[in-house]
Structures are given as structure tokens and as C-alpha cells.
Amino acid sequence: MVSLGLTLVMLAFVVRLLQVQAVDADVYAAKAEKNRYSSHKLAAERGAITDRSGVELATSVDAYDITADPSLFTRKETKTGDAPEQAAALLAPIIDKDTDEIAEKLRTPKSRFTLLARRATPQVWKQIKDLRTALADKASADPGAVNVLGGVFAVPTSKRVYPNDGLAAGILGWVNADGKGGGGVEQQLNKELAGKQGEIRYAQSGGLRVPTAGSTEKPAVPGSDVELTIDRDIQWAAEDAITEQVEKSRADRGYVLVQDTRTGEILAMANAPGFDPNDISQARGTSLGNAALQDAFEPGSTAKIMSMAAVLEENAATPGTRVTVPNRLHRGDRLFQDDIDHPTWYLTLNGVLAKSSNIGTILATGELGETQKQANESLYSYLRKFGIGKKTGLGFPGETSGILAPPAKWSTSQQFTIPFGQGVSINAMQAASVYSTIANGGVRVEPTLVRGTKGPDGRFTPAPAPKKTRVVSDRTARTVAQMLESVVDDEQGTGTKARIPGYRVAGKTGTANRVDPKTGRYHGYTSSFAGFAPADKPRVTVYCVIQNATEGSYFGGQICGPIYKKVMQFALKTLQVPPTGKAPARLPVTFSPGKPETPGRPANGR
Amino acid sequence: MSKKPELRGRAARLAQLLPAAPSQAARTPFVLLVVLLLGGGLITLLLLNSSLNEGSFQLTKLKKETQELTDEEQALQKDVDKYAAPDALQRRARELGMVPGGDPAFLGPDGKVRGVPGAAQGAAVRPSAARQPAVLPPLLASPAFPAPPPGVTSAFPSPSASASASTSARQPVTPSPQPPATGSPSAAAGPSAPASAAAGGAPRPPVSAERPTPTTPGR
Numbered sequence: 001m002v003s004l005g006l007t008l009v010m011l012a013f014v015v016r017l018l019q020v021q022a023v024d025a026d027v028y029a030a031k032a033e034k035n036r037y038s039s040h041k042l043a044a045e046r047g048a049i050t051d052r053s054g055v056e057l058a059t060s061v062d063a064y065d066i067t068a069d070p071s072l073f074t075r076k077e078t079k080t081g082d083a084p085e086q087a088a089a090l091l092a093p094i095i096d097k098d099t100d101e102i103a104e105k106l107r108t109p110k111s112r113f114t115l116l117a118r119r120a121t122p123q124v125w126k127q128i129k130d131l132r133t134a135l136a137d138k139a140s141a142d143p144g145a146v147n148v149l150g151g152v153f154a155v156p157t158s159k160r161v162y163p164n165d166g167l168a169a170g171i172l173g174w175v176n177a178d179g180k181g182g183g184g185v186e187q188q189l190n191k192e193l194a195g196k197q198g199e200i201r202y203a204q205s206g207g208l209r210v211p212t213a214g215s216t217e218k219p220a221v222p223g224s225d226v227e228l229t230i231d232r233d234i235q236w237a238a239e240d241a242i243t244e245q246v247e248k249s250r251a252d253r254g255y256v257l258v259q260d261t262r263t264g265e266i267l268a269m270a271n272a273p274g275f276d277p278n279d280i281s282q283a284r285g286t287s288l289g290n291a292a293l294q295d296a297f298e299p300g301s302t303a304k305i306m307s308m309a310a311v312l313e314e315n316a317a318t319p320g321t322r323v324t325v326p327n328r329l330h331r332g333d334r335l336f337q338d339d340i341d342h343p344t345w346y347l348t349l350n351g352v353l354a355k356s357s358n359i360g361t362i363l364a365t366g367e368l369g370e371t372q373k374q375a376n377e378s379l380y381s382y383l384r385k386f387g388i389g390k391k392t393g394l395g396f397p398g399e400t401s402g403i404l405a406p407p408a409k410w411s412t413s414q415q416f417t418i419p420f421g422q423g424v425s426i427n428a429m430q431a432a433s434v435y436s437t438i439a440n441g442g443v444r445v446e447p448t449l450v451r452g453t454k455g456p457d458g459r460f461t462p463a464p465a466p467k468k469t470r471v472v473s474d475r476t477a478r479t480v481a482q483m484l485e486s487v488v489d490d491e492q493g494t495g496t497k498a499r500i501p502g503y504r505v506a507g508k509t510g511t512a513n514r515v516d517p518k519t520g521r522y523h524g525y526t527s528s529f530a531g532f533a534p535a536d537k538p539r540v541t542v543y544c545v546i547q548n549a550t551e552g553s554y555f556g557g558q559i560c561g562p563i564y565k566k567v568m569q570f571a572l573k574t575l576q577v578p579p580t581g582k583a584p585a586r587l588p589v590t591f592s593p594g595k596p597e598t599p600g601r602p603a604n605g606r
Numbered sequence: 607m608s609k610k611p612e613l614r615g616r617a618a619r620l621a622q623l624l625p626a627a628p629s630q631a632a633r634t635p636f637v638l639l640v641v642l643l644l645g646g647g648l649i650t651l652l653l654l655n656s657s658l659n660e661g662s663f664q665l666t667k668l669k670k671e672t673q674e675l676t677d678e679e680q681a682l683q684k685d686v687d688k689y690a691a692p693d694a695l696q697r698r699a700r701e702l703g704m705v706p707g708g709d710p711a712f713l714g715p716d717g718k719v720r721g722v723p724g725a726a727q728g729a730a731v732r733p734s735a736a737r738q739p740a741v742l743p744p745l746l747a748s749p750a751f752p753a754p755p756p757g758v759t760s761a762f763p764s765p766s767a768s769a770s771a772s773t774s775a776r777q778p779v780t781p782s783p784q785p786p787a788t789g790s791p792s793a794a795a796g797p798s799a800p801a802s803a804a805a806g807g808a809p810r811p812p813v814s815a816e817r818p819t820p821t822t823p824g825r
Contacts, residue, residue: 056687061680062673122677163687209662236692501709502721569710578712578720 038204043158044195047223049172049185051232052265052451056163058172058186058277063119063159066095066128070108072151080146087148094127095120106151116152118177119159128152160186166274168235170290171228171449173397174277182280184290185226185450187397192453195223224453227460229265234258237570238270241563242544246272249549249559255292256563257432258571259541261532264436264445264466267540267571269293269429293392293399296425297547300512301356301556302530303421306434307365308353309442309480310382313472316367319350319483322591329359332412336362339511351589354486354493356509358420365419376407376415383424385471386437386444392429393446393467402426421512432543435530438484439506439538442477444469481506482585485535490589497561498529500569503579506538507531507564509557514548524548529560533568534580540571 020028049058073083080086084106085099092099095117105114117124132149139147160175173184180194181187198220203213238256246254258268271291275283311317325345329336338357345357352360369375383389389404403425410418417423429447437444446466454460472480484506487493494509510528515521530543544560544567553559571577688694711721 055690061684062677121681122673123681126677161684163684164691164693167692233692236696240696501724502711503709566706569708570706573707573710576712578710578714581720 036203036205037201039199039201042198042200042218042220044197044220045158045222046160046175046179046195047193047225047453049193049226049228051168051228051230051235052267053231054227055232057168057228057230057232058160058162060158061161062122063157064122064125064154065115065157066091066117066120066125067153067155068106068114068116069151069153070106070111070114073106073148077151078146078148080148083146083148087152090131090149091116091128091152094124094131119157120154121159125154128154160277162277164232164236165278166276167232167239168228168230168269169274169277170271170292171230171269172277173290174280183288183397185228185396188395189226189450189453193223193226195456196221222456224455226453227451229260229267229449229451230269231267231574233574234567234571235268235270238268238567239272239274241566242270242546243272243274245559245563246546248552249546249554250551251546252548253287253291253295254544254546255295255428256545256567257292257428257541257543258567259432259436259447259543261436261439261538261541262445264433264447265451266429266447266449268567269449289398290396292428293394293396294427295547296400296402296427297526297545298422298424298512298515299426299431299528300421300510300526301358302431302508302510302528302543303424303426303434304353304356304361304419305438305480305484305508305530306383306386306388307361307379307419308349308483309386309438309472309476310368310379311349311364312479313382313476314368314378317349317364319348319479319587321349321364323347323349323352323357323360323363324593325352325357325360325363329362331362331416334413334416336416346591346593348588348591350483350486350587351492353483353508354490354589356487356494361420362416372415373407376410379419380404380407382471383418385469386434387430388424388426388434390430392427392433394429394449396449399429400425400427402430421510425515428543428545431528431530431545432541435508435532435543436541437471438477438480439532439541440477441474442470442472444471481532481535481538482587484508484531485585486587486589488531489584489586492589494555494557495529495531495561497557498531498564498568500533500565500572503533503572504535504582504584505531505533505568506535507561509555509561511554511556524550525554527554527556527558527560529556529564531564531568533572534577535584536582537580539575539577540568542568542571 046060048056048060050056068087070084071077073087075081075083077083084103087106088099088102091097091102095102097117102116105116108114128149132147132152135145135147135149139145158179160179162169162172169184171184173186173188174182175186176182181190186193198218200215200217202215203210209215235258238258242254242256245251254272256268256270257266259266269290269292271287273284273287275287280288312319325338325342325347327337327342327344336359338359345351345355345360347355347357347360349360349364351357352364365379366372366375368378383404389402391399391401405414405424411423414423433444433447436447445468448463448466450463452460452462485504487509488495488498488505488507495507498505498507508530510526510530512526512528513522514524514526516523524547526545526547527549528543528545530541532538532541542564544563546559549559705726708726709722709724711719711723713719
């Protein structure tokens with residue numbers, strides 16, 4: 001009987017042994033492995049974003065998420081009822097939060113985790129740590145005391161910082177809570193910036209690493225640094241100037257673009273109002289993003305330069321061609337007028353641009369084709385070549401391509417408004433690019449915002465060279481540049497506020513009817529000024545827009561002209577561009593109707 | 607004297623192979639050797655382990671030190687960035703009595719002036735300059751930083767800081783060396799602007815910067 005019992009027991013042991021050692025061996029081995037080895041993700045350091053001279057515009061620093069385990073603050077654990085309050089009173093001044101709010105978080109029932117502060121600096125965590133150690137020492141010395149901070153911990157993380165605060169925020173964008181780019185270049189080049197996460201796996205015992213046991217480590221690959229074409233100083237000057245004017249004019253917003261005319265590199269892209277990417281929660285939703293690329297608006301008179309270039313390129317007129325501009329002009333279903341009532345003006349084509357006459361522009365572009373349809377198609381082809389209605393090639397997230405309908409769909413009035421920049425929508429970059437094209441001898445260089453990336457190995461990879469396309473001939477471009485000089489230089493021009501003594505400045509004012517995004521109808525004005533300098537050897541294009549100025553003047557020449565001047569002065573100094581010292585072109589603006597005309601053919605209305 | 611029987615020939619050779627006597631003395635060094643080897647191995651293992659642990663401690667310590675130094679570096683870099691930000695530079699420059707340079711003018715190597723040099727305009731602190739309260743300690747506010755020589759600076763292209771102090775000298779000089787944090791207009795007249803700057807403005811080329819600008823309404 002006994003032996004039978006013993007046999008059964010032995011049998012049970014053998015079966016269990018077989019089960020553990022043979023049948024389920026893999027499972028148990030795996031379980032042991034799981035407990036013995038611990039693996040951690042190694043965060044990759046996000047690459048920095050720098051300006052063209054290597055000044056950091058965005059960088060990553062170490063930070064700590066301050067967390068707590070509410071189960072360690074209960075009466076049972078601490079032997080006191082108000083441990084959360086005590087801890088909150090200690091923590092509040094350090095992490096700069098409300099005492100009640102912290103206490104409430106620490107009172108969360110049935111929870112072992114709560115987040116007290118996100119991305120605190122290492123200094124903050126050190127303060128808390130020191131305080132915790134001091135309390136722990138006190139608690140061990142005096143059995144009556146309790147360490148109320150015993151349940152406070154920190155999770156190492158990293159924080160994106162923008163050392164210049166709001167500077168170039170629209171371009172840079174921001175990083176969201178997951179550490180991914182949420183807008184701007186941070187989003188566009190997130191893959192390059194983010195790098196690759198690494199992993200470490202080691203044997204552990206009681207949470208501590210066993211030094212003799214092997215470990216495998218796959219190191220994290222840090223992200224690449226991105227170098228922008230932006231010049232920090234010019235960017236600041238542009239932001240400073242536009243912010244001041246937008247406030248003064250009580251305008252909705254404004255943008256300034258500065259572009260190198262030769263390389264197409266964007267030196268500054270300023271938005272006002274801007275935001276601080278260090279603190280997205282405080283930013284207004286309307287000022288988030290990069291309005292200079294994301295707003296589509298009707299450019300108004302600054303677009304006349306494209307009509308003029310088309311007219312000159314098609315040999316339909318010369319700058320000296322006489323245009324008799326009546327006070328009113330009936331075209332299609334509308335009666336067109338200039339911005340002021342005037343007696344019949346006797347202007348040259350140059351004068352039409354200098355005085356920004358809508359009627360004169362309609363008359364001139366009418367010469368582009370035998371019929372209005374042909375003229376429309378010709379103008380459309382030039383607008384397209386100048387890059388209107390197309391993405392600029394920056395690849396920026398959320399960039400608008402503007403609205404340019406094909407000529408077959410132009411309404412009766414659109415045929416006559418598009419030549420002077422109404423009935424067509426563009427973004428500020430497209431407009432700046434048009435002026436850079438003229439400045440660059442008629443060759444359009446695709447704008448660029450990124451110079452290149454510097455990998456973790458320190459090797460610099462330049463961005464692909466921008467595409468170049470010829471839009472108008474060099475001769476046409478030079479003539480248009482001379483005409484643009486009259487806008488600023490001539491006493492009758494609209495852009496006299498943009499004069500820079502010593503320099504030949506080319507520019508064009510624009511005051512457009514603005515489409516109110518809420519109602520979809522015209523309300524308010526878009527004031528703008530575009531131009532480049534030096535006119536005879538261009539280096540920099542500056543384009544300034546102010547949307548819906550409600551106080552003071554709303555004329556582009558009055559409010560944007562001074563900004564253009566300020567930013568241009570600064571850019572010329574920063575890039576060290578001396579004046580060419582040549583005499584300005586001074587093309588005639590008016591003509592005497594009595595005298596016979598010599599060159600060109602008349603461009604009067606039919 | 608009995609003679610040991612001499613073994614001869616084959617027997618003698620065989621006798622040489624026989625152990626002379628059971629050896630007792632040879633065993634002790636061997637045991638010692640084995641104990642030594644075992645003990646030595648143990649001790650070596652112990653030393654190795656403790657040195658590994660020591661290395662681990664040192665690694666932790668150095669890692670901590672690196673971390674602390676990194677934190678410190680990042681904190682210091684933050685301070686440097688705060689000083690180097692264009693906004694802060696402008697504020698400091700204005701506190702020192704500098705103003706934006708105005709129209710660019712260049713002095714060529716042949717002594718020829720290109721562009722139209724003129725006195726810098728606008729001395730008041732604009733609201734944009736005071737967007738943030740001045741948080742920087744007055745490190746730079748010492749008289750060791752003199753105002754730039756008047757008249758000359760505007761003839762050179764120098765980014766961000768090309769400013770002439772001559773205009774500020776025309777204003778009453780505020781005696782307070784510490785500018786108000788809110789940036790009131792009086793902060794523009796820097797304490798370090800020399801009082802003699804007005805005289806220094808005289809040898810400037812006689813070009814009027816204040817020529818009347820036409821007021822054609824813009825479009």
C-alpha cells in the first residue's frame with residue numbers, strides 16, 4: 001500500500017519534471033529570459049535647425065517629465081492625511097504650477113501614475129531631487145517625520161527649444177507632444193531631423209544591470225542638422241518692421257519676404273503677428289503657421305509688372321509708347337476707373353506703371369493679341385511662366401498655389417481685371433519670385449528655403465540645385481527694371497517713400513481690394529510693395545504685404561514703402577552691397593499730346 | 607664489508623627501472639600547487655569581479671558627471687542665446703544710445719565714398735524694442751563700452767549694429783546708468799554716449815539727410 005502510494009507520488013514528480021523540463025521548457029525559458037533581460041528604447045537626438053551662417057534657430061535640450069505615483073501619497077503609506085497638500089506646497093514654487101492643481105493630481109484614486117510637469121529643465125528636477133533627499137534624511141533620523149516627496153519621479157525626455165523665441169517661427173514650425181514636427185520645416189523635414197531610435201538590452205537583477213552578463217546595444221542615430229537659407233539678422237529686421245506697422249495700422253496681418261535675386265534663396269520670410277514655438281499653447285490659432293505661403297490673396301497693382309513684361313516681350317509696345325488714359329473706361333460689363341479721379345492723363349507706358357493706372361494697363365494688355373481672346377491667352381501663358389497658379393517649389397506644408405483660372409474660364413470682367421492683379425490669387429512667395437525673375441534678367445530661379453543638411457557624421461549634403469527657367473528676355477527684364485525705377489524715382493511715381501539715397505531702387509506699389517475670407521466679398525484692402533535693389537545690378541528682392549489696414553493710410557506706397565525701405569537698407573548693409581554709382585534711367589512718364597511720336601506704335605484703346 | 611651482489615647484464619638494466627623506494631616527499635608540493643591554483647583562481651575571480659563592479663561604479667559616476675556638465679552647458683548656452691538674440695542686441699544697443707544706421711554708404715579702398723552718408727535718424731525707443739522687459743543683467747552697461755565714433759560708423763557697412771551715436775548726443779543725456787525695464791523713450795539716450803559727440807559730428811560730409819520727401823499719394 002505504502003509502496004503504491006510512493007510510486008504514485010514519484011510518478012507525479014516525474015510527470016511534472018518532464019512537463020517543466022521537456023514539454024513546456026521553451027515557455028519557461030522565455031519567461032525567465034523576459035524577467036532577466038530588460039530592454040530600453042534610446043531616444044535619438046533631434047537635429048538642429050540653423051540659419052545660413054550656422055546660428056541655431058531650433059535645438060534640442062535634455063528635459064524631464066516630472067511624474068508621481070499617487071498610491072504613495074495615501075494615508076496608509078504616509079501615515080498622514082494631508083501628504084498630497086504638503087507635497088504640492090513644496091512642489092508648486094519649483095514647477096510653477098497651482099498648489100491645488102498638484103494636490104488634486106496627487107489624490108487621484110487607484111492610480112499609480114500622474115504627470116505633474118511636462119518637459120521641466122534639469123535644474124528643476126535637480127531641485128526636486130535635492131529636496132527629496134533632504135526629506136529622506138530627515139525621515140530616517142526622526143521616525144515621526146515622513147518623506148512626502150517619496151512618490152515623485154522623473155522620466156528623462158528632450159525638449160525642443162527655439163533660442164530666439166518667435167523669430168522665424170512661421171518657417172520653423174513647432175514640434176508636437178509626440179516629438180514629431182507639427183508644422184513648418186519641423187514637419188517638412190521631420191524624417192531628416194528625427195534620426196533613428198536605438199535600443200539597449202541587458203541582463204538585470206532587481207532593476208540593476210548585471211555588469212558581467214552580456215548586453216546588446218543598438219545605438220540611436222541622431223537626426224541631421226538642417227541649414228536654412230534664412231539670414232537671422234535680416235529675418236529679425238523684417239519681422240521688427242512688419243510687426244510695428246501691422247500694430248500701427250491695426251491690420252489683420254502682414255508679411256515680408258526677402259529673396260536673393262541670383263540664387264533664389266529666401267533670406268527672410270517674416271509674418272506678423274507671429275507666435276512663440278516655445279509655447280504653442282499661448283499662440284492664437286490665426287497666427288499659427290506661415291501666412292506668407294499659406295494665404296492666397298489678390299495682389300493688385302504689383303501684378304502689373306507681369307502685364308508690362310508680357311507687353312514688352314511681345315513687342316506690343318515700348319516704355320515710351322503713348323497711352324492716353326481717360327478718367328473712365330468701359331470694358332465688358334463694367335466701367336473701370338483709376339484709384340483717383342483725374343483729367344485725361346497723357347502717359348507713356350512707363351508712366352502707366354509709375355502712376356499705377358488700371359485703365360492704362362487694360363489698354364496696354366489689349367495690344368497683346370488681335371482679339372481679346374488671344375490677348376487673354378498670351379497674358380495667361382506669361383502668368384504661368386512667372387509661376388502664378390503653381391506651387392513655388394518649396395514643398396512647404398500647407399503652401400497654397402493660389403488661384404488662376406484658365407483663360408477659357410475667365411469671366412467678362414476678369415479679362416480686364418487680371419492685367420492689374422484682381423481676379424487672380426497668389427501667395428506672397430509667388431509675388432516675390434516674379435520680382436526676382438525680373439531682377440535676375442528674366443530667368444526664374446525656383447525659390448529655396450533649405451541650403452542643405454548636415455548628417456550625424458558631420459558631412460554636409462547641399463540641397464538640390466533649384467530649377468531655372470527663362471520667362472522673358474534679358475532685354476525685356478532690364479527695361480522693366482528701368483520702368484520700376486520710375487515708380488520710386490519719379491516725382492509722380494507712387495513709391496517715392498521707398499527711396500534709398502545713393503541707390504537705384506526698383507519697386508512697385510499695390511493697393512488691392514481684399515476678399516474678406518468670412519463673407520467672400522470685397523472688403524478692405526491689401527497693401528503691398530515689391531521691388532529690388534540696386535535696380536541696375538540687382539541683389540535683393542523685398543516684398544511686403546499688409547492685409548486689411550484699418551487705421552491711417554491703406555495705400556501700399558504709404559505703409560509698405562517705408563517697410564520696404566527699412567528692410568532693404570538692412571539687407572544691403574548685411575550683404576554689403578554697395579551702390580553701383582550709375583545715373584538712374586529716368587524714363588519719361590508723360591508726353592505732350594501736341595508733339596508727334598517717334599518710336600513704338602500707339603497703344604491707345606480701340 | 608659485505609658486498610652487494612652485483613647484478614649484471616640484463617638484470618642490472620631492469621633493476622634500474624624499479625622505484626628505489628615509495629616517495630613520500632613528492633606529494634606535498636603537488637597538493638600545495640593545486641590549492642594555490644584553486645585559491646589563486648578564486649582570488650583572481652574575486653578581484654576581477656570587484657574591479658568590474660568598481661568600473662561599473664565609476665561609469666555611473668562619470669555618466670552622472672557628464673549629465674550634470676551637459677545640463678550646465680545647456681543652461682549656459684541658453685543664457686548666451688538670450689544675450690545674442692537680435693531682439694536683445696537691439697535693446698542693448700538702444701540703451702547704449704545707438705540707433706539704426708539708415709542709408710548704407712561705403713568707403714572704398716581708394717577713399718571714395720559710395721552712397722550718400724548721412725546722420726542716423728530716429729532716437730526714440732519704439733514699442734517693438736520694448737516688447738519684452740529687459741531681463742538681462744547690466745553686464746554690458748559699463749563705461750568700457752564706448753559709443754561708436756560719430757559720423758564715421760554710418761559710412762561703413764556693418765550688419766545689425768551700424769549706428770551712429772551723434773543723434774543721441776543731441777538729446778539730454780539720462781544720468782541713470784540702469785535703463786528702466788519697460789524701455790521708456792529716455793532709455794535711448796545712453797549713459798555712455800560722450801557729451802562731446804556733438805562736436806564730433808561736424809566733419810561729416812555735408813549731405814543733408816533731411817531733404818523733403820515728396821508726398822505723392824501711393825497706390
